[in-house]
Amino acid sequence: MSEEKNDIKNEEIQEDVEVTNEEAQADEQAVENEFDLLQNELNTLKDKYARVHADFENIKKRLEREKYTAVEYANEKFAKDMVPVIDSLEGALKSVATDADKAELFDKLKEGIELTYKQFLTSLEKHGVTMVSHDEPFDPNIHNAIQSVDSEDVESGQIVQTFQTGYKYKERPLREAMVVVAN
Incomplete structure (x- = not known):
């Protein structure tokens, strides 16, 4: 078993x-x-x-x-806006070549330059470039005091005269305005 x-x-x-x-x-x-x-x-x-x-x-x-x-x-739009300004200046140069009356020519040339200047400023403003206003109070960030003078008409530290216009790009200075400041 x-x-x-x-x-x-x-x-x-x-x-x-x-x-x-x-x-x-x-x-x-x-x-x-x-x-x-x-x-x-x-x-x-x-x-x-x-x-x-x-x-x-x-x-x-x-x-x-x-x-x-x-x-x-990046600057293509700016360049396109400058082309009409160039056209205006070209037109002014062509108008000088005509045999027109000198006084009339001078008046037209002056008017053309003024219009071209306004056109140029408008194009710059469109792209954020503005002039430093002549009426602004003195600001060392955007003004360069090149001279100080005694003035009875303007308070001390205020701008009496602008020698060269300043420009800003948006809020940054491109070129400081050269100014005369009151003592």
Whole structure:
């Protein structure tokens, strides 16, 4: 009977080993399937990363080109607004070449220069360039006092006379106004 028990135990062990082998194979297959899924997901993510990186590089290059173009042509509007001023000056030069009465020619030339001057100032103002007003109180940021004089008409520290007009671009001085200040 002991042999029978051994045989039964051996059969049970054999069945347990077979079940364990089957379970191990099933587990191994599950691990392989999961590995394949993860490998596929990794490949998909690598592909997405490569595409996004390439898109980013393309956008970066395009923005760099656009920035370069914007800087290169930043003054285009200003230049376009100066062309009519040049046309006006050309017209004035052509009018001098005519055989008209000198007094009449002088009056027309003066009028043309005044209109061209106004046109020029309007174009500058359109782009943020303004004259420093002659009526402004003295400000060392936009005025350069080149002389001081005694004056009974103007308070001390006020502008008596402007030698050279100053200009500002928006709020920054382009050129200080040269002025005479009262003592």
